[in-house]
Amino acid sequence: MIALPAPKAEILARREEIIVALTALVPGDGVIAEGIRMKPYETDGLAAYRQMPLAVVLPSTTEQVAAVLRYCHEQGIRVVPRGAGTSLSGGALPLADAVVIGLMRLNAIHEINYADRYAVVGAGVTNIGITKAVEADGFFYAPDPSSQLACMIGGNVMMNSGGAHCLKYGVTANNLLGVKFVTIEGEVLEIGGTYLDAAGYDWLGLITGSEGQLGIVTEVTVRILRSAEGARAMLAAFNSIEIAGAAVDAIIGSGIIPVALEFMDKPCIHACEAFAHAGYPLDAEAMLIIEVEGSIAEQDALLARIKDICARFDPISLKVAETAEQSLAIWKGRKGAFGAVGRISPDYLCMDGTIPTSELPRVLRRIGEMSEQYGLKVANVFHAGDGNLHPLIMFDANDADSFHRAEAFGADILKLCVEVGGCLTGEHGVGVEKRDLMTVQFQPHELTQQRAIKSAFDPDWLLNPAKVFPLQGALSPALAAE
Amino acid sequence: MSAMIAPVDEAGIIAAVQAARAAREPLAIEGQGSKRGMLRPVQAARSLSTRGLTGVTLYRPAELIISARAGTPLAEIEATLAEKGQQLIAESPYLNGVFGTTAPPSIGGVVAANLSGPRRITWGATRDHVMGLRFINGAGEAIRSGGRVLKNVTGLDLCKLLSGSYGTLGVITEVTLKVLPAPETSATLLIETPDLASAVAALSAGLGSPFGVSAATALPVKDHVIAAVRLEDFAASVAYRMEKLRGVLGSLGTQRVMEDAESRAFWRGVREVEPLQVVPDEAIWRVSVRPSAGPQIAAAASAIGGRVMLDWGGGLVWIAASPSSANHMLISEAAHTQGGAAMLFRAPESLRLAVPVLPEEAAPLAKIGARVKEALDPGGLFNPGHIRAA
Known part of the structure; x- marks a missing residue:
């Protein structure tokens, strides 16, 4: 288990007084303090970790967020920002002496501008909510994390969320124009705006991706894009992981950038097929889902090219969707992958390292060996075009030993990712989960440099403590482990 | 001209920074010097150049990744990529014409200035494609951020902070960029429109179409304005999309299509701000606003006898006018009023010293900014006064 810092006793002792003060700042039903009602906030998408907070505040305006932060800063109270609580890395895990600031009530869409192709939305608007607001007019918001039905744009900004379509459209950072940002001191800053490349430093x-370490985002100006005329998927299944990897290289090398290029290994194919009956080939060792965009004729041309390329790699199965319905069927298994694995295992940990794609066969082989060593099954599903792996390690949370082995297995996978030239996290964030592995990727002085920048925004380290940076190390004051 | 130190490796850069730190002597940081004359002049007895750090260090076409030492000429990177049918995504400009220099721009300088060309409107800025970099901080330490993979959210994103920091936060020694396949062909639709507002409306219609417009510029010519939108893709797609686009934009003015070679030359010109035909004694401003506000910025520029060209769908307004504080104030005010920002991009040294070349930041942000600068460059060694008066 990962250690959390000791709570500040003087803050715990003043709980009642703090709740009264917060209630004055966010009146009505804006403060949650009873245990039963705080329960939903004790964890996030990394459900193995739970901790009840001091209190939960649900502000409805930027001004209320600023007032709460100003108060917490004056009083030395730690704060944990929270969107929908879908973080898979424990980014929104509370601390016993921390106030959780939930941003879900900042859920208004303030402006949609098609001529200039942007939308201004509250941090609590869901990712899909942005696309829903503009899709009737043919537009969409590009980053599409798997949790997009629930996750909120404020959280997406904080974690720099990705999704299946990053290869073409980029991640959150590439689709933002500006944010309204509240500092720990309660100052409200307009960062960027409705235009490109704001002058000065790229704040x-x-x-973006700072995981709540620098301040709280309450409003976001995103780029919205006109949707392509259409999109269609194909499926290609191969005899080995190596061959599928080579096919991915050949597709990219041909000059085609598919909008999505997803990879599943055999255990994942089986889990998804049992769940979704998508018609996946059960004898394949690896399978690709490849999606292209454009008019019907353009889709036909691109899919024909990709089919020709895949045909050179002795595929077990090649299935090009003829219709939008067939395309949906191909995606159905992939989109349900996490749920499908949840059906065959009581619990799973979802890893998120990125590797250079040329290392794919080697890394997947090693993960297979580790799976046997740890005695835990693993299913691999990931974004093949950009090397962002999602090994799903299956375990049983009721068996403490199984959980500890799963955590150790996951850590070994991430170390391997770094060893082959990749990184600990491609899109889920460091959070609490990968915090203690930061020393694998960064040297001490590099972490000190990052901490110094964090300190420039948050000198007292009140913002989302115990995440991202290991507790021990220079410049992490007052965060001694319990 | 200050004395220049130009080490041939990163260890030499570190040694130079440590020596400067020990002597408490600031350094003017530069690459090849192609953009010397940009921003405020740095008062430093010595300059530290990365021009000696050259060469591509890693290129994996199938992984869409290239790494190079900071001083590597942009043209060398482009040539390396072209051999494998790939290209830099942001269409980074050279700007030798703008700054009257002959030195080749370095990739480190392109990143340090976050300079992007016409493709930026659709495919992102240079900073969007910086997947990793190494830099030397003011303590003389080598710091890595990012890496050599396409998706990475591990730790604070110092790649973006250093991109566009103009050598004031650290000395970039190596960069890793995402690249993409070069398109099979390109073509550009020119539409003759009566005025800038109509031209920008045409660009918006193009960029808001499903046809993947990859650049959109508006160029005033005598009594009308040429709106131009570009398509880049496989030849069959470009042909199909051009027909569709001509239909969508058909009612907006007389049309002409430029095929591949002519189209490439045209956009090279736009990238280098050539259509503005700046004369040597004029100043150049670069204003970024939401595209539909571009015409208002242009109107403000016309009022002072300035000439303009618009890129990025109308949101990037290049202005050439006589270099005066009054003109700078007026352009900055117009940009601010429209919710955008103006940068004095080129001007005689006297003007660059007299006015803020970049807009001032709000006081609380400036305070944090000063602490971030202190965190990276505690001795204030790097490019003092380069972006704002000390």
Whole structure:
């Protein structure tokens, strides 16, 4: 288990007084303090970790967020920002002495501008909510994390979320124009705006993906894009992981950039097929889902090219969707992959390392060996075009030993990712989950440099403590482990 | 001209920074010097150049990744990529014409200035494609951020902070960029429109179409304005999409299509701000606003006798006018009023010293900014006064 810092006793002792003060700042039903009602906030998508917070505040305006932060800063109270709580890395895990600031009530869409192709939305608007608001007019918001039905744009900004379509459209950072940003001191700053490449330092780029370490985002200006005329998928299944990897290289090398290029290994294919009956080939060792965009004729031309390329790699199965319905069927298994694995195992940990794609066969072989060593099954599903792996390690949370082995297995996978030239996390964030592995990727002085920048925004380290940076190390004051 | 130190490796850069730190002497940081004359002049006895750090260090076409030492000429990177049918995504400009220099731009300089060309409107800025970099901080330490993979959210994103920091936060020694396949062909639709507002409306219609427009510029010519939108893709797609686009934009003015070679030359010109035909004694401003506000910025520029060209769908307004504080104030005010920002891109040294070349930041942000600068460059060694008066 990962250690959390000791709570500040003087803050715990002043709980009642703090709740009264917060209630004055966010009146009505804006403060949650009873245990039973705080329960939903004790964990996030990394459900193995749970901790009840001091209190939960649900502000409805940027001004309320600023007032709460100003108060917490004055009083030395730690804060944990929270969107929908879908973080898979424990990014929204509370601390016993921390106030959780939930942003779900900042859920208004303030402006949609098609001529200039942007939308201004509250941090609590869901990712899919943005696309829903503009799709009737033919537009969409590009980043599409798997949790897009629930996850909120404020959380997407904080974690720099990705999705299946990043290869063409980029991640959250590439689709933002500006944010309204509240500092720990309660100052409200406009970062960026409705235009490209704001002058001066790229604060927007630094804030994006900062996991709540620098401040709280309450409003986001996103780029919206016109949807392509259409999109269609194909499926290609191969005899080995190596061959599928070579096919991916050949597709990219041909000059085609598919909008999505997803990879599943045999255990994942089986889990998904049992769940979704998508018609996946059960004898394949590896399968690709490849999606292209454009008019019907353009889709036909691109899919024909990709089919020709795949045909050179002795495929077991090649299935090009003829219709939008067939395309949906191909995607159905993939989109349900996490749920499908949840059906065959009581619990799973979802890893998120990225590797250079040329290392794919070697890394997947090693993961297979580790799976036997740890005695835990693993299913691999990932974004093949960009090397972002999602090994799903299956375990039983009721068996403490099984959980510890799963955590150790996951850590070994991430170390392997770094060893082959990749990184700990491609899109889920470091959070609490990968915090202690940061020393694998970064040298001490590099972490000190990052901490110094964090300190420039949050000198007292009140913002989302115990995440991202290992507790021990220079410049992490007052975060001694319990 | 200050004395230049130009080490041939990163260890030499570190040694130079440590020596400067020990002597408490600031350094003017530069690459090849192709953009010397940009921003405020740096008062430093010595300059530290990365021009000696050259060469592609890693290129994996199938992984869409290239790494190079900071001083590597942009043209060398482009040539390396072209051999494998790939290209830099942001269409980074050279700007030798703008700055009256002959030195080749370095890839480190392109990143340090976050300079992007016409493709930026659809495919992102240079900073969007910086997957990793190495830099030397003011303590003389080598710091890595990012890596050599396409998706990475591990730790704070210092790649973006350093991109566009103009050498004021660290000395970039190596960069890793995402690249993409070069398109099979390109073509550009020119539409003759009566005025800038109509031209920008045409660009918006193009960029808001499903046809993947990859660049959109508006060029005033005598009594009308040429709106131009570009398609880049496989030849069959470009042909199909051009027909569709001509239909969508048909009612907006007389049309002409430029095929591949002519189209490429045209956009090279737009990238280098050539259509503005700037004369040597004019100043150049670069204003970024939401595209539909571009015409208002242009109107403000016309009022002071300035000439304009618009890129990025109308949101990037290049202005050439006589270099005066009054003109700078007026353009900055117009940009601010429209919710955008103006940068004094080129001007005589006296003007660059007299006015803020970049807009001032709000006080609380400036305070944090000063602490971030202190965190990266505690001795204030790098490019003092380069982006704002000290």
